[in-house]
Every structure is written in structure tokens, then in C-alpha cells.
Amino acid sequence: MRQSFVSGLQVSTLFIMCGAFSVPVRASEARRADQNASVPQYKGQQLPQKHSTSRESNPSSSERQLDESIEVKGQSRKFNADVVQIGTFRNQSIMDTPMTVTVLTRALLDAQGAQTVTDAMRNVAGVVSSSTSPITTPNFMARGVQIQARTNYRLNGTLPIIALSPIMLENKERVEVLKGVSALYYGFTTPSAIANFVTKRATPQPVTVVSLTGDSVGSYGGGIDIGREFGARKQFGARANGYASNMGTTVNGISGNRWLVSGAFDWRPTDKLSLKLDIENSKEETYEPGGITIPTAVNGRITLPRIPSLHNRYAARDAPYNAWATNVLGRVDYSIWKDWAFRVEGGIARTRRQRSISNVSNVNVVTGWGTNTTTYTGDQNYYNLNVRTELSGSVKTGPIRHELLFGYNRNAQIQDDQNRTNYKSFRQNIYNPVDIDFNALSVSGSTYTYGSTNTDTGYYMMDRASFAKYFTLIGGARYENYTTYINQNKNTYTVKKVTPIGGLVIRPTKQSSLYGSYIQGLESAGTAPDSAANAGTVLAPVVSSQYEFGGRYKLKNALISVAYFHIDRGLSYANPDNVYVVNGRAIHKGVEISMQGSITHELSVSVSGTWTHAVQAQTGNVAQNGKSVIGVPDYALSAFGEYRPDFIPNLGLNAGVYYVGKRSADSLQRASVSDYVTLSLGGNYRLHLVSGQTITFRANGNNVTNTRYWSNADTVLFVGSGATANFSTSFSF
Template structure:
């Protein structure tokens, strides 16, 4: 185990630290600073004024010519969100892929898989490794930048960027404790402490500490999680400031079995019935994933003068896992009897070392104002993904049984690889007469992939450089309404040829993606809306008729998205999104795939969350959420589809005072109808859903 002492000791420790000794120590250090009240406008319900992604950091949504959806802290709290998928289920077109959750959230955006080592960011900068559950306790918001994003982020999947923005110390001190539990046996306690201090309030510190037990209600599914973070900042002078973020995440839980898609018969696949989630998660007590992640991110901002500023960001994300996973295969559809193959993968290690230098400023040329951003970024990505041994044993899909451990001594073979992605970029935002903005950007990328075959020691190296571009046009029709169009190119890794190909082991050149988008955005008194039409052409690799693995494939993702958020009626706020997607294979080695839908892509998706604050009972609010995802193909030949599903959630919250302290009580019920469904598919597997979950929470601020 990589965990601190037993969970039962943690609530006492946290409560003492947050409400007593630790709080007193901070108060003493800050010379008993009084509470400072700031008078200003409050963010509207479920909406925000700015995004914190890429080259558009601190820009308003109206000035961002791409689809960006922001899930605010208020919305996260109302839904009792604890995972990334909990947050992003509110953004239509985001779905689970391959697995059904439990250990971490493998996500797909617009039918395209998000790369777990590159597409997830902390504070818009550091690429964290999404192979462990990303905590939300210390996050102010979760953002999804949909589509191609190479200008700022380099070699990434064209699915989009998922960004987590941390909470920091504000002018109002924070001391709070929250206790959460659900009827399946999960329980968690979380402490949040924030202060500003110094003679000019130049120092800020915010600490979060959380610990708990994880359960899904199924026999054998019990584990632990632990999380700690610090967000520190220092305004050294009026011109120079520093921010430091530290996170440590630990989670040790059984990993749910992946269900292998059956073999096609006469060109069709018959899928099994979704099993009972409260049984399907049954695992041997030895089948655990024991993971730890550490994140550190330092940012420094220097205001050179009134028109120019420089930013330096440097960070490291590191994840290590001791993993025993399994898949269920060769089973009888009627009886559920089959075999479970368990894979031992000890010593998994992943890291990202990231550096960014940026200079931003303004230059006027006659009536045209140029907002220039010139930057350099370098990311070194290492992974040691071992190929371990495996063991096969009998099991049943519908009535799982306990399985004893079998000793396996086969050695683990490591295949380490290092990817270096460096690049320089230039973005010019031209503010033109007539309320027009023209955005033009170029990125030069220098890429190298070095892989070592563990069994033979053979080293394979591939390097390349390329230039990608982006263009955008924004017309402010009114101060609160804008029209935009944009074009952006992206690069992602081309992949490595499989062992059965003629060019086995060859690392392909980067794959090019192109995206065009046209949209409208509005930001009014109490609500915001956006709508866009998009088209993504994505180059893909496959093994062609000559048995050569090559970048000859092409998939097209074309669709429409819309969103509406805010207080649409007095005391009633909503967050609604919808997407229609027409995704098709345009070129493929197998002619039967042409015209077919890419796997795990849904043609329709809708999310709707409504919260109403009752006038008759002060402090009481009720909410409901409806989430629909259409059917999704299990493979490129569309030989079967997991059915579409509509899920219903409900909840209530009550704000009051207990012993003079502000307290919020919450009740949330997820999957209210207790539906059984396939939550995900992709890469030849099916992910099991979760059953109805009743959550309770109490948060007290001191």
C-alpha cells in the first residue's frame, strides 16, 4: 500500500487541523488578519466571464473563436461532482470510452478519444497524466476546449483539451470541512483552508486535504483515496508575481473488468445483456490498481510596462502505478460463463516535464491594434509501460464468483519511450475598425520519439518538424453578441506499426487534423448562450492492402453544438448543451469501413441540469438533471451498437446555520431509475455502468 494510516484516523486529523490547531497557526502567522469584504459583481449562476485555456487565457468567451464550455464550482457543488466525467457529462459530446470508470475517467470528445498523457491540463499549462482519478475538491472550474488545439499545446489529439483550474486564496478567508458518503459505502472528508497575509496582503495560501474510502456496492470493490494540495502565490511587487501549485493524489482500488466484444458471426455481433453493476464489479481482492500522482507547477508573471508582459511556467507531472487489470472473454451469451484474463503490470511510470516562455504585448499600426503573443514551449514525456505476465481463469459475467490468486513468475518486460515536443508560436489578434477582430497564428513544432524494445534492447528513433496554422475572425455585432469563424490545424502522433506489419516498429510521421468552425455567442444580463457548426478532418493510420502500416486513413467529424447557461427565470438556473454529430470514415484499408461511423461516436447527445431555489423555504434548492447519449458503434465496421441511454438525476440542498456556522446539507441521487446499460465501448471492449447511487454531504464553514 502507498497510503497513510487507516482512514478512520483521517477524519479526526483533518477536523483538528482545519478547525483548530492549523487554523490557529495560520491566524497567528497572519497577525489575526480581519476578514476583508470586497464589493463587486458576483458571477452569474452556472456562468463565467473568462476562459483559462491556451492562448485565450483571461479572454472572455465572446473573444474566443472556438467552442469552450466551462463547468463552474457552483455547478460542481450542486451535482456533488467528484470525477472529471461527473463534471463533463454536462457538456454534450463528452462520453466515456473503453471503460466505465472506477479507477479513472477515459474520455471521448466529439467521438474522438482524448489522449491521457497530453490532453488533460492543470491551470491551462501542465499536461497531467490522466491514469488516476483527478480530484475536484480544490478546483474552481473544469473547462473543455473542443476540437483541434495545436497552436498552444503542440502534439495532442484533436478531441480537445480538458483543463482543471485550481482555487486560490481570495480576500475572504476560508475554513471549511465537508463530509461525504453514499449508500454503497463510500465516505470522504475534505478540509479547505485559505488565507491572505502580509502587510500588503501580498501572500496567499490555500490548502486542501481529503481522504476516504471508495466502494461501488459490489463484493470485493473496496479501496482508499487520498489527496492533498497547496496553491501558493506571492505578489512580490506591482510588476512581479509568482504562483505555485502542488498536488499529490493516491488511490488504491480494484479495477473493474473490461468486457471483450464478442466475435462477429456472418458480419454481425450479438452483444451480451448489460450485467448487474452491483455484481459485475466483483473482483478478486488481489486485483488492485495502486496509483500515485504528483504535480508541481510554478508560474511567474512580469509586467514589463503598461503594454508588455512576460510569463514563465515550469512544471512536472508524475504518475506511478502497480496494476493488475483483467478482461472477460470467450463467454457464452446465454449463461455468462467464460474466462477472465488478468494482466500483471507492475512498475508503470509516466512523467511530463513542461516549460513555457511567453511574451505578450500591444502594438498599434494606425487604426489597427495588434495584441501579440510570442511563445516557446517544450515538453518531455517519458513512459515505462511494462508488458507483464497474465493468468487465465474461469468466471461468469452475470454471477461472478470469488477467485483465488495464482502465483505467476513470468518476468515483466519494460518498453520505455521518451517523446520530446518543442515548439514556438506566434498569435496576432488584430482589432480592426468596425468591431472586427482577426486572429492569425503559426506554430513551429520539433518532435522526437525514442523507444526502446525491452526484450531486445533495440532503439527506434523518429524525429520531424512541421508548421501548423490557425485563423479566426470575430465580429462584435453588439457589445454582448458576437459571430465568429475559425480554421485551425493540429498535429498528433502517427503511431507505431504493429508487429505483424511489413514495417513493424516503424514510428509514423505526425498525423494532421484540420478544423473549421462557425459560431455565435451571447453574454447577457443573467445568461449566456453559444452555438457552432464544426468540421474536423482527421488523418488516421491503418494497415493497408500491402500490409504496410501507413497514414492513409481519414475520418470526418461534422456537427452542430449549442449551449445555454444562467438564470433563465427568477431563482431558476440551468445548464443545457446539445450536439448533433455526423462522423464517418472517408478513407480506410477495409473498403467496408468507408461511410461507417467511427467507434464510440454518438450521433446525438443532450444534457440538461436545472436548479430552483424555493421562495417558500429560505436556503432550500431542488435540482434535476437529464443526460442522453445516443447509440455508439463497437467497432469500425459498425457490426453492433451499444444502445443509447437517458439518465435521470435528482437532488436538493439546504443552506442554514448550525451552532452559528454556515452549513450546507446536500442530497443527490444519480441514475434515479437504476438503469442497466453499457457505459462505454472502444478498442474491442465494453464498459459496465454504475447502478443508482444516493449521495449525502454536509459542508460547514467556520
């Protein structure tokens, strides 16, 4: 069964890839709007405009480019965006999107000197670290729900990339975060957030940028970014990015290297047909810093140790953590007639990882002594094979315009068998760590984990009915067929379900919108984490549902958003026997407020805050019902601003403050992790040379007060990163 599906999906994917590989390819001929250009309304799928000898020709308001990906503002310094590029809301005005979407523009990421996904995600209300060390592969939760590493991260709105290795930002134009249940378009995903990474593409303006980077903890590197459109009609284009660096960290003995090579190619052979291809390959080699397992309860309470030094390493010296990732995505768009278009896209994401896990348990919170347990898995292989086809267009029934979307999506999520080596434990002190070589550890045995294949097949449709210029009614449904095949005993289980979506958007004025939505979905309960007694076990799927009500208002060049959400989902947690189970329900509700954009022409901000109340219910354990869900802060705040004074227009000064509230670290709420605040400071200066080149200098300091804090609240705790100063210089030719 597994082989037949995988082979069939591979054939389908390769067929799509062949269409993209068979010819030279070019970047999109999407219109690149000026910073103040208006944004056309969403029309289902992108539609072509007639070619003309002039690049200035304007399509009618009812048409959009077939291959239009997004309106990129070449040199724009905007902190907010007008359109989104995610899920069923691709190329839709953010004002008409009935869910919470946060867009992290390239301007915002550059101003912050963002180099990691952690740097980017701190701008999103209620997104906090979870489960793993921020030094190796950061994990996150949103609205108190895990952002699943193998389903919830997407490339260019579709391909589920595997976030078990660091996601590189050097070739990304922006990051979009869609909050809540997203099952209609993406199938089996947790109702936390979809993080979509949009790649840089060629623009009408040639791009040649060389950059040099470094930081205060010993990192140094450099990269190149080249983009061109070419051909008699500028029908071809390519954007290539390369980056490599040696890495330093704030943890003693934890260093490494990473590199990225990527290409984004587009070709538009006719007015009706366009093809896109994205390829990226990355690698990161570093070492495991180690974590601290929370102590056992005494008299109904768990006492956590004081936070150790930011520089302490608890793992053996040179315990490896290496990861390789390859993502390939192809897409073909064809305009059938008028407003109707057809799309086929598919790709493969593969991640290979060599991972050490090294945690200190049974810690004496006074002396710091405990027992270090280390394991190593040398060949973890994960694959996602994805195919999607869509037909979209519009019809009118009297005064009502229906924008229709019909789609089919199939994804194979494959995990190979794994053999884990277990090492004899050794005494370790979290306050004054003992230094031991990884190669000196003695093997105590091995554990074999059988792989699995999850197949997610969905048929979906959606209707956006607009009438009276002020109202849009949204309705849709997805038929889901989800199957898990476990290699160990040839077991399979299948779940079939129809999940609905409904929403209403009201536009009182051009500058404002109000919305309400309801969406239901099946979600994967995930895989038992490495810290659990049943590590690697694939859990049965659960049903989740979400209500959301919100509003948006455009205040000149800034967007203000507010939303209330209520999520009801299956509850996953490690029980008192440390077995990861699905049992009971989790109720998450809260309020999110954000503001992004320019307050004045000198000051740009990105501010977001959230209040979340997440509790456990129906667990069968009276002592557990009503207790907080593990790792969820009641309050979280992110505020970043950049000031560009009129009297020195090429200078930018910025500062940020990030607050995460108190979090429960135990399902019975017997321990909690303290709240914390970190600060950032930075500046940049753009120098224009007489010869026409531009040099941009940037410096950014993160956690400038060197605050000690737990980065997560979970079975295993990790210490957050210490103070660092990042530097970069980029040369634009």
C-alpha cells in the first residue's frame, strides 16, 4: 500500500517537475507595485494580462497576472503588506481575509538583522518557543498549540517543508503566519499557525547584492543574491542566492557552519501559460547543547532549579547535531478563458538529520548534580511528497459575484526506520558542567524505531460571494481521507471526514473591515517527542474547531488588527508515566492585537500583543481538568520600531522589547516557568556612491541586557540565548 501510493505520487510529482525542467525558466512578470500603489481585489486564482510591447500596460481590474505571486516593493521599507500569499487566500487583500494573518516583510527582517526563524517569529503575537533548544532546531507554539514541524511550515504557500532543520531566511522575501485552523487548504495541520516562506524572485529591476556578516560570538560569513529578467519580452528570469558562514553561539563549545544554495526560476511562454520552479538546498552542522528535565514532584509540587548560566553546555563535547534539507517545488498555471484558470503544482521536501539528545535528569536543585542521558540517531530521514491541482474562476448570479475554487491535494509524509544508540549515563552538574568527550561515552544498547507513512488526500471547494460592495460571504468544505501506515506491524488506520468553513467579511469603509469565521478540521496529534517514553510513536488524529471574530483598520500607512479566537481541540501531553498520549480536550481562547506599518514617514513599527487562556478538559483526571495547558503564556508582547530621521534620511535607528509571560511546565500545574523580557537595539546606514552602487551597514544587538530565561516550558527545559551583536555589510551593484 505504501509503495504503491508513494510511487504514484512520485510519478505525478516528476511529471509536474518535467514541465518546469524542460525549458529555460524566468522570474514572474508579476506587476511590481510602487510603495503606494493600490491593491486589486482577490479573484480566486491569478489570471493573465495581455502582453504588449510596453511594460507599462495595465490589465483590467477584473484580471490579474496568471503567475503573479505577490506585489514585491523592490526597495520598499514598509513593515506591513497589502496582500497575503497563503492558503485559499492567495493574492487576496489582507482586509478581506477572515482570519488572523501576520506578514513579516523583508524590510522588517532586514531592520532587525534577522538571521534565524526565531528572530522572525518573535514579531508574531503569541508565538513562543517550545520543545527544543533554540541553538539547534527551534520549535514554536501559537495560541498555545504546537506548530507541527512536518505539516505547518510551507514554501510559497503550498509545499510542506520539514522544519526539523533550520529554515534559512537569506533567500526569502517575507514570512507569513496564518493563525488557527487551516484544514480546508492544508489538510492535516495543527490549529496553531501556518508559517509560509515566500522566496525572492527576479524583478524588472536587476538585482546584484554581495553581503558580509558577522557577530560578537565568532560567526562570520557572506552571500550573494543575483536576479535578472531577460528575453525579447522579458519572459524569462532567475533569482539565485548563495550563503555560507561559520557559526558561533553563546553556549561554550557550541559552534558550527551552515550554507544555503537556492534558485527561483520562471518562464512565461505565452499569455496563457506560466511555469515556476524553486530549488533550495541547505546544511547546518553544529553540536547539541543539552537540556534539563524538570524534577519529579515532591508533596504535590515541582521545584525547578535556578536558571543556570547562559553559557553552560550539558551535553558531551562535540555531540553532533547535523541536518541537510532539500526542497523542490514546481508550478504550472494556465488561463482557460476570462476569469477561469487552472493550476498544477507539486514538489518534494527531504530532510536528513544526525541528532544527539542529551538531557540532565534527577537534578538536585541546590547542588546542581544530576544524571546525563545521551542518545544518538545517525540517520533520520523524512520526506514530504506533495501534489495539488486547482480550478478557479468567477460567475455572477444577479448582483452577487461568486469567486469559486475547486481543488485536490495529496501529501505523503514519510519517516524511515531509525536506529538509536543509547549511551551509559554520567554525572553532570548544571551549574558547573563536567567536560566529557562524546567519543569517550560508552554504548549501553540501541533502540529501533519503525517508520511510518501518512497519506493525506483532500478534495475541497470554496465560494466567496460578494454583494452590495460591503459584504462577502465565504463557504466551503473539504473531504478528508487520512491514512497512517506503520512499518512495525503493517498496521494502518484510516479517518474520513468532511470539514466545513464559513465566514463573513463586512467592509463599512475602504479603510476598515469586520469579520467572523468558523472552521473545522482534522489534525495530526503528531509524534511522541524524543523526551517521552514512547518516543517516535505516531498518534491518532483528532478533530479541532475554531471560532474567530475580528476587525482591521488602515490608519494612513499602518494596519491595526484585533481578533478574538476560541479553539476546541484534542489534548496531547505526557502523562505521569511519561507516555505521550491524546486524552481529553484543550480549550484555547484569547485576544490578539497588532499594529504594523508607518506611524509617520519617519517612524515604522511592528507591535503585537496577546492574551491567551488555555485549559485542559475531559481528561478523566479531576486534578488535571481546568489546569493550564503546558507551555502557554497568559500574556505575550512584541514591540519593534525603527526611526529614520528626516535630517539624516539614510540612517535608521531601531529598538525592540519582547515579553513572554509565566507558563505552566506540567500538566497538573505543579511547576511554572517565570516570565521574561528581552531587549534589542540596532541601527543601519545606507551609503550611495557616485558610481551608482549602494553600501548598507547594519548592526543589531539581541538580548542586550543578557537576561537569563527559560526559552520554553515543557518536560525538558532549555536556557535562552545570551547577548549577541550582529553586523552586516551589503553591496548593491
